Amino acid sequence: xxxxxxxxxxxxxRGLQRGNRFxxxxxxxxxxxxxxxLCFQPSLNAGIISAVNxxxxxxxxxxxxxxxxxxxxxxxxxxxxxxxxDRIPGVVASTPEYKLGATYTFxxxxxxxxxxxxxxxxxxxxxxxxxxxxxxxxxxxxxxxQIVLGAILAGNKDQKLDKVKALRGAQxxxxxxxxxxxxxxxxxxxxxxxxxxxxxxxxxxxITREEAESVTGLSDKASLILIRLSPSVDxxxxxxxxxxxxxxxxxxxxxxxxxxxxxxxxKTFEALNAIMTIFYxxxxxxxxxxxxxxxxxxxxxxxxxxxxxxxKREIIINxxxxxxxxLCGIGIILGLMLFLLQTQAMTANPVxxxxxxxxxxxxxxxxxxSGILDLLxxxxxxxxxxxxxxxxEEILDGMRG
Amino acid sequence: xILCEDLSKIYTLGAVxxxxxxxxxxTIEKGEFIGxxxxxxxxxxxxLHMLGLLDHPSRGSITLAGTDVGTLTEDERTLFxxxxxxYVFQDYALISELSVLENVCLPCLVRGTPRGECIxxxxxxxxxxxxxxxxxxxxxELSGGQQQRxxxxxxxxxxxxxxxxxxPCANLDSETSRNILELFRQLNQELKxxxxxxxxxxxxxxxxxxxxxxxxxxxxxx
Numbered sequence: 001x002x003x004x005x006x007x008x009x010x011x012x013x014r015g016l017q018r019g020n021r022f023x024x025x026x027x028x029x030x031x032x033x034x035x036x037x038l039c040f041q042p043s044l045n046a047g048i049i050s051a052v053n054x055x056x057x058x059x060x061x062x063x064x065x066x067x068x069x070x071x072x073x074x075x076x077x078x079x080x081x082x083x084x085x086d087r088i089p090g091v092v093a094s095t096p097e098y099k100l101g102a103t104y105t106f107x108x109x110x111x112x113x114x115x116x117x118x119x120x121x122x123x124x125x126x127x128x129x130x131x132x133x134x135x136x137x138x139x140x141x142x143x144x145x146q147i148v149l150g151a152i153l154a155g156n157k158d159q160k161l162d163k164v165k166a167l168r169g170a171q172x173x174x175x176x177x178x179x180x181x182x183x184x185x186x187x188x189x190x191x192x193x194x195x196x197x198x199x200x201x202x203x204x205x206x207i208t209r210e211e212a213e214s215v216t217g218l219s220d221k222a223s224l225i226l227i228r229l230s231p232s233v234d235x236x237x238x239x240x241x242x243x244x245x246x247x248x249x250x251x252x253x254x255x256x257x258x259x260x261x262x263x264x265x266x267k268t269f270e271a272l273n274a275i276m277t278i279f280y281x282x283x284x285x286x287x288x289x290x291x292x293x294x295x296x297x298x299x300x301x302x303x304x305x306x307x308x309x310x311x312k313r314e315i316i317i318n319x320x321x322x323x324x325x326x327l328c329g330i331g332i333i334l335g336l337m338l339f340l341l342q343t344q345a346m347t348a349n350p351v352x353x354x355x356x357x358x359x360x361x362x363x364x365x366x367x368x369x370s371g372i373l374d375l376l377x378x379x380x381x382x383x384x385x386x387x388x389x390x391x392x393e394e395i396l397d398g399m400r401g
Numbered sequence: 402x403i404l405c406e407d408l409s410k411i412y413t414l415g416a417v418x419x420x421x422x423x424x425x426x427x428t429i430e431k432g433e434f435i436g437x438x439x440x441x442x443x444x445x446x447x448x449l450h451m452l453g454l455l456d457h458p459s460r461g462s463i464t465l466a467g468t469d470v471g472t473l474t475e476d477e478r479t480l481f482x483x484x485x486x487x488y489v490f491q492d493y494a495l496i497s498e499l500s501v502l503e504n505v506c507l508p509c510l511v512r513g514t515p516r517g518e519c520i521x522x523x524x525x526x527x528x529x530x531x532x533x534x535x536x537x538x539x540x541x542e543l544s545g546g547q548q549q550r551x552x553x554x555x556x557x558x559x560x561x562x563x564x565x566x567x568x569p570c571a572n573l574d575s576e577t578s579r580n581i582l583e584l585f586r587q588l589n590q591e592l593k594x595x596x597x598x599x600x601x602x603x604x605x606x607x608x609x610x611x612x613x614x615x616x617x618x619x620x621x622x623x
Contacts, residue, residue, distance in 0.1 A: 003513045010510070011498075018498040018539070305494040308455055309555070310483025311511050312476070395455045399494075 007311075008318035015323050019295075024327065027291050031331025031375065034284040036339045038371040039363070041276050043343065045269040046362035048353065052265065053255070055357065058128040059201035061254040062095075062226035063235050064242070069249055078222035081247065082122070085225065088245050090233035093125035096222030098212045104153065104205065105177040106167040113153060114204045115178065117212030126228040129194055129201060136172035136192030143208045147176060147188035150202035151195035164203065178205075184215050197357030225249075281378045288328070288382035292320055296390035303390055304398025313391040317384065324383030325376065332372055402595055403429035403452060403563065408461035410447050410618075421447040423618040424461070431562075432593040434585065436600055436609035444618040445599045446567055452597060453486055453565040454478045466562050483512055487556030489566040493548040495540040495555075501527065502536040505554045512559055519558075526554040530584060546577035553584060557594075564588070566598040570605070582608045 016024060057063060066085070068075045075081060078096040085094045098117035103110055120139045124130055130138035134151055155166030162168075170176055172190050179185045188207065196202055213219055229238060235253040242251050255262050296303065306316055343361045350358040390398075410422040422444045429435050437445045450456040452463060454470055463470050466485055473481060488494075495504050502523055509519035527536055530550040532543075540548055549569055556564055566585070570578035586608050588594040598609070606612050614622040 003510070007507070007510050010503075011496075014498040014503065301494075302496055305490070306496070307479065308453075308482065308488055308490075308494075309508050310479055310481075310486075310559075311507070312479055315511065396450060399490075 011319040012322035028331045032335035035335030042273045043361035047359045055198040059196045059198045063229040064227040065257045066225040067250045074221035092228040094227040095122040095126045099223040103179040106170045132196045134195040146191040148192040152202040285378045285382035293386040300398045317387045320387035328379040402431040404464040411459045434589040434596045436612045439615035443615040487561035487564040489569045491568040491571045493552045
């Protein structure tokens with residue numbers, strides 16, 4: 001077996017050395033290109049999913065969300081519960097929040113959407129909205145009569161630039177009227193405008209909890225308590241920890257709170273990856289098949305001679321398989337180098353996607369490993385079939401060409 | 402050494418059956434230099450292909466060096482060819498990507514002989530056929546006669562019991578042909594190498610120990 005493989009390897013090496021250089025280089029380049037495509041598309045999709053996930057964590061929910069008990073609209077004793085949560089190991093910070101329905105009016109434009117009420121100093125370590133100010137300032141503790149608007153909600157003076165029908169260019173210093181669901185209408189000075197690139201965050205506005213409680217008459221309650229965890233803490237495991245520390249309210253991770261939309265998005269990208277992977281592998285297999293088919297067809301006579309002088313089919317098939325695997329290996333190495341260079345370039349110069357923000361490819365070892373294995377397996381099969389078929393031919397038929 | 406009985410080969414071309422060989426029976430002794438001769442289409446190459454295990458007869462039996470080759474599987478036939486038979490083809494049939502030495506070494510390596518033994522053995526044979534100074538050349542750097550010598554060296558490297566040659570001089574000029582035939586004669590006389598050679602040139606008969614003449618697939622003289 002070892003001597004058989006040695007002979008095959010020797011023949012393969014000479015075939016590559018003295019064969020058609022143009023075909024060799026072209027095959028390597030195509031394999032490299034396919035490898036890049038195999039890795040790039042999923043890594044970019046993973047980057048998009050990661051960007052969207054981070055947006056949800058940073059601008060909407062934090063890592064963990066505590067909800068009101070069943071059949072209740074609000075969490076009671078929010079301040080006490082927050083203190084209890086803040087003492088649990090692994091918690092960076094938590095913040096109670098009201099989520100209210102509101103109709104915004106600016107000049108003659110109206111828009112209905114969510115309004116969040118927070119304690120600014122509590123919210124800062126949990127959410128990162130305050131770091132994304134487009135103009136003006138974020139809220140401070142005790143602010144009354146002031147509001148910060150998301151960039152999409154604030155809108156543009158030129159309506160053609162608006163993604164949704166919004167407030168047509170409300171700016172810092174302008175006054176926006178907010179009508180609450182209990183019938184109260186308040187006028188607020190716009191203190192700042194933020195742009196997070198998160199569609200849901202940028203279509204809402206934020207006031208202080210003090211302001212909200214003065215409108216709703218609520219006290220020490222919350223629609224949700226958002227919790228920021230240390231990066232090392234497992235979110236799902238932390239749900240159990242919360243229960244152990246006596247938190248009786250329902251608890252969800254950010255992905256559970258985001259609901260089916262996130263799961264569906266991830267599944268959509270997975271399906272897209274699978275379809276593209278099949279397409280690229282099919283492309284690679286066709287190329288390898290054609291290269292080996294043409295190679296073996298051109299060498300029918302040579303193969304017949306080899307069989308005539310007593311060389312086993314196995315040796316001849318292995319000769320072509322080794323050639324394919326060497327070309328594939330070189331193509332993969334070249335492709336990997338180009339892919340990593342491309343990834344580095346994209347990380348250094350990230351691409352900003354609309355409504356997603358900055359997206360950089362996410363490279364994982366499993367992605368690269370599966371790309372390598374997929375390509376090797378497909379090339380092996382695509383190389384084996386024509387080699388096997390040609391070597392089955394009768395010796396005299398092959399010698400006559 | 403070579404015994405064949407009632408050997409027939411029938412090719413079916415559509416509805417027509419062509420009898421390339423008809424009940425050929427012959428015996429070739431060890432150490433003989435046999436010429437198979439006949440006009441074009443007489444069946445001489447077909448007979449060589451049957452005897453050399455490159456094709457299967459439609460009927461009849463062949464015994465080579467005591468082995469009834471009709472009972473061998475395809476893999477066993479390949480192994481039998483490797484270990485017992487050598488071939489020299491009309492168009493030299495060298496492997497284009499291999500050097501002269503590598504072409505000659507190949508059957509030796511396939512047989513499992515260590516590289517350290519194959520290379521000196523191949524070099525020695527190449528020297529004996531006058532190509533000792535051409536071992537690292539590629540086939541297209543050699544003349545037709547030199548290529549045929551490489552082909553002969555390759556056929557001999559595993560010390561075959563029988564050497565088959567299918568019109569080895571067909572593409573060579575008279576002088577080169579004579580050199581090749583001299584080489585065969587020398588191998589036959591000095592090494593007692595059994596050689597079966599197909600030819601249609603009458604002047605080649607002076608080199609053969611015996612001539613088997615075919616006409617329309619039948620042996621008419623032997």
